[in-house]
Amino acid sequence: MAKPITEASEYHNAPCYPVSHIVQHLFGSNLVDMKCDLTDDHPAKKTKTESVVDVDFSKLESELRDYVIKQEGRPRMCFLEFLGYHDPHSPQTQATETDSSNVGSMIECGLFIEALDSVRSDVFPGLVPPAPYLVSLLGYAQQGHATSFYLRDLRHVMYNLLITNPPWMAHCKVRKYFSQVLQCPRCKTGLWPFLETAISYCLSTGVSCHPLPGPALPTLLQFHSDLLAFVLKLFQGELHSVNAEDFVLPERRGVSFAPASGSLLYGTFWTVWERSTLLSRAVKQLIRLLLQAFIEDCVHRDEKQKLRLADNLLDLLSVLVEFWCQQHFKLKQTLVEKGLKDLAEHFAVISQDVSPVVLAELVVRITSTRLKLVLADGIFRSLCCRNGFTVGDEPISFKKMVLSYLPALGNLAQCPSGARLRTGPTPHSGASQGAGCSADCSPVNETSLEKENVPKGLNRVNAAGETLLHRACKRNQVETVLQILALPGIDINVKDHAGWTPLHEACNHGSAACVEILLQHRPAPILDNQVGGVSPLHDSMLNGHMDIAKMLLEHAGSVLLQQTDGNGHTALDLTSETTRREELLHSAHVGDSALRNFSTEVLNVPLLEAASSLLANLIFTYRREQGLPHHGDSLSLTLVRALETHSPQKVTSGWTDQRVVRLVEDAETLLELGRGGYLGQISRAVRECKEENTLFLMEILEDFKYRGEMLLADL
Incomplete structure (x- = not known):
C-alpha cells in the first residue's frame, strides 16, 4: 500500500498513503507514547539511495571547483620570520644615502677594515651607506686578502641593511640600491652573473665572470656561500610580500608592499620577454648548477655539507618557482601548468646520467610542495622510460599513481641490477x-x-x-x-x-x-x-x-x-x-x-628503493597539494554519497573543468582502496620487500586505505 505509484502500475487507481499516515491512523494519539519519529526528514529513516538522489550534480561541480581553486591559489611557502622586519611606528622612507666622505677616503687609502667599521654605524631604517662604497668592500672581500673577521662583519652589515631597509616594503629606490650593490664589483653585469660566480666558486668549476683567487680558499668558500644565503633571504622576503595578505598578523593589516613586477627576483631570473615562461635561461642554468652541487654533496658530504650549497640552491629554486606560479596563477592557470610540466621534463632530461638514489634524495629535501610534486613525477616517469617501459603522460592524479605507477614499481624491481641505464x-x-x-x-x-x-x-x-x-x-x-x-x-x-x-x-x-x-x-x-x-x-x-x-x-x-x-x-x-x-x-x-606472480625476488634493490621513495613523496605531497577527500568534511561526504550510487562518469557528465573531474576520480580511487581494491596490483616482490623506503610506501598506502574506510563509514 505504501509503495510509490508508477505510470505502469496496474493499481494506478488504488489509494496510496505514506507509512507515517497509516501509523497515525492506526495508533492515533498513542503514537506519542511509542516515542517513534516517523517524519520523512529524519536521517535515521532515510535510505542511502534516498539521501543521494537529492544531490545536485551541477551544484556539486561548482562547490568542488571553488574548493580546487582555493587549494591551488593558497600560498605554499610562508616565511613568518619576515613579520618582524617592519616597524609600524617607523614607516619606510626612500633610503637616503648618508654622507660618508670619510669612508671613501679610507677605501682609497686601502683601509678597508676601518671603512667597514664606519659603514656599520651608518645602517639605520631609511639610511643606507652609498652603494659604491659597499661595492668596493665586496670587491676587497673577493680578492682573497680579507680576514675571517672582516668577512664576518661584512655579512652582518649586509643582513642589517636587509632588515632595516627591506626592498619589498619600500620605495623602488631601495630596490635599485640593492641591484647596484649585489653585482660583480668588477664586471657589474647584474645579480644573476654575481650569483652564478658565487655558486661556481663553491663548486670549484672555474666558471666566473672574471678570474677569482685560486685554488679555492676556505674563507672565500664560506663567504660566497654566505652571499648566496643572503640573496636567498632577500628573495624569500619578496615571495613573502606576494603572499603577505594571506597570512600577516591582524595588527599588520594595511602595510603596503612593493609591486612584484619590479622585484629583484623577477629582474634576476626573467627578462621582460621571458616572464611568460618558467624555464628562462637563468632558471635552466640554476637547475644545472643545482644538479652539480647535489652530486658533489653526495660524494663529498662532510666537506660540502658545511657550505649548505645544495640546500640553498634547492630553496632558491623552490622560491622562484613558487613566486612565478603565484604571479601567473590568477591570470592564466594553463600557463602555470605548462610551465611546471616543462620544468619537470627539462629536469628529467638533464638528469638522465644521475643516479636514481641521488635524485630520490634531492626530492626528499625540496621544501616547496608544488616543486616536489612535479619533480618527483617527472623523475619517476624518467626512470620508467630509461628502464624500458613507459607510463602515460596525462596529468598527475591519485588514480594514475595507483593504477599506473604502482604496477610500474614492480617492473622497476625486476630490472637487472647490472643493467646500464641509457x-x-x-x-x-x-x-x-x-x-x-x-x-x-x-x-x-x-x-x-x-x-x-x-x-x-x-x-x-x-x-x-x-x-x-x-x-x-x-x-x-x-x-x-x-x-x-x-x-x-x-x-x-x-x-x-x-x-x-x-x-x-x-x-x-x-x-x-x-x-x-x-x-x-x-x-x-x-x-x-x-x-x-x-x-x-x-x-x-x-x-x-x-x-x-x-x-x-x-x-x-x-x-x-x-x-x-x-x-x-x-x-x-x-x-x-x-x-x-x-x-x-x-x-x-x-x-x-x-x-x-611475475617474481618474488627483487633484482634491483637500489632502484626499487629510489622509486619507492619518489612514489611515497609523490603520493604524500599530492594529498597535501590537491586536498583529497577526508573524513568529517561535509563536501567530501556529499561527494562520497554521490559516488556510492552513481559512477564517476555519471557524476561528472557534462563537467568541463578537468581538475574537478580528476578530483572525483581520486575520490573514487580512495573509496576503492577502502573497499580493499587496487592494492592487489602491487607485485608480490614489492609487497614482500623489507627495505626501508618500500616499507614506508606500503604504510602510506595502508593509511590511504584506512582513510577510504573512514569515508565509507560516514555513509
Whole structure:
C-alpha cells in the first residue's frame, strides 16, 4: 500500500498513503507514547539511495571547483620570520644615502677594515651607506686578502641593511640600491652573473665572470656561500610580500608592499620577454648548477655539507618557482601548468646520467610542495622510460599513481641490477608519445647497419603521418614489423597526424600476430593511449577482434577494464553478451595473476628503493597539494554519497573543468582502496620487500586505505 505509484502500475487507481499516515491512523494519539519519529526528514529513516538522489550534480561541480581553486591559489611557502622586519611606528622612507666622505677616503687609502667599521654605524631604517662604497668592500672581500673577521662583519652589515631597509616594503629606490650593490664589483653585469660566480666558486668549476683567487680558499668558500644565503633571504622576503595578505598578523593589516613586477627576483631570473615562461635561461642554468652541487654533496658530504650549497640552491629554486606560479596563477592557470610540466621534463632530461638514489634524495629535501610534486613525477616517469617501459603522460592524479605507477614499481624491481641505464637522449612524457624521435636520436644509424637490414621506406611518412611501422601493422606484415623493431632507437609509440599508434592500427585491423609482437617488445607499447577516447582495447572491441582484446588484458590485467572512452563506456560496456564479458574478465584475471606472480625476488634493490621513495613523496605531497577527500568534511561526504550510487562518469557528465573531474576520480580511487581494491596490483616482490623506503610506501598506502574506510563509514 505504501509503495510509490508508477505510470505502469496496474493499481494506478488504488489509494496510496505514506507509512507515517497509516501509523497515525492506526495508533492515533498513542503514537506519542511509542516515542517513534516517523517524519520523512529524519536521517535515521532515510535510505542511502534516498539521501543521494537529492544531490545536485551541477551544484556539486561548482562547490568542488571553488574548493580546487582555493587549494591551488593558497600560498605554499610562508616565511613568518619576515613579520618582524617592519616597524609600524617607523614607516619606510626612500633610503637616503648618508654622507660618508670619510669612508671613501679610507677605501682609497686601502683601509678597508676601518671603512667597514664606519659603514656599520651608518645602517639605520631609511639610511643606507652609498652603494659604491659597499661595492668596493665586496670587491676587497673577493680578492682573497680579507680576514675571517672582516668577512664576518661584512655579512652582518649586509643582513642589517636587509632588515632595516627591506626592498619589498619600500620605495623602488631601495630596490635599485640593492641591484647596484649585489653585482660583480668588477664586471657589474647584474645579480644573476654575481650569483652564478658565487655558486661556481663553491663548486670549484672555474666558471666566473672574471678570474677569482685560486685554488679555492676556505674563507672565500664560506663567504660566497654566505652571499648566496643572503640573496636567498632577500628573495624569500619578496615571495613573502606576494603572499603577505594571506597570512600577516591582524595588527599588520594595511602595510603596503612593493609591486612584484619590479622585484629583484623577477629582474634576476626573467627578462621582460621571458616572464611568460618558467624555464628562462637563468632558471635552466640554476637547475644545472643545482644538479652539480647535489652530486658533489653526495660524494663529498662532510666537506660540502658545511657550505649548505645544495640546500640553498634547492630553496632558491623552490622560491622562484613558487613566486612565478603565484604571479601567473590568477591570470592564466594553463600557463602555470605548462610551465611546471616543462620544468619537470627539462629536469628529467638533464638528469638522465644521475643516479636514481641521488635524485630520490634531492626530492626528499625540496621544501616547496608544488616543486616536489612535479619533480618527483617527472623523475619517476624518467626512470620508467630509461628502464624500458613507459607510463602515460596525462596529468598527475591519485588514480594514475595507483593504477599506473604502482604496477610500474614492480617492473622497476625486476630490472637487472647490472643493467646500464641509457645515457643518450630519450623521449620523456609528452615526447615519448610524440611524432617520432628527435633529430638527436634518429631511428636508424645507417652508417652502422647494412643497407639490406633496413626495410625500404623506413623513414618515409605518408600524407596521414603514418610510418612504415604503422602501415605494416595495418597489413599484418609480421616480418616487416620484426625487422623494424630490431633496429636501435625505434619509437614503438610513434603517432601519425591523427594520434594513432602502431598498436592502435594493429588492434583496429585485426592484426593479432603484430599485436603479439608489439606486446613482447621492450620498451613495451603504451596501452592506455587514447585518441578521441578510443584506446587499443576499445579499438579491438569496436571492430569485433575479441582475440586481440583478450591478448591485451592477459598482458596488462584488469587495469585496462577501468579505462573509459569518450562516452564513459568501459570495454565491458561494449558487449552485451554474457559469454564474452566472462571471457574478458577471465583474461583480465589471468593478466593480474601473471603480474602479481611475475617474481618474488627483487633484482634491483637500489632502484626499487629510489622509486619507492619518489612514489611515497609523490603520493604524500599530492594529498597535501590537491586536498583529497577526508573524513568529517561535509563536501567530501556529499561527494562520497554521490559516488556510492552513481559512477564517476555519471557524476561528472557534462563537467568541463578537468581538475574537478580528476578530483572525483581520486575520490573514487580512495573509496576503492577502502573497499580493499587496487592494492592487489602491487607485485608480490614489492609487497614482500623489507627495505626501508618500500616499507614506508606500503604504510602510506595502508593509511590511504584506512582513510577510504573512514569515508565509507560516514555513509
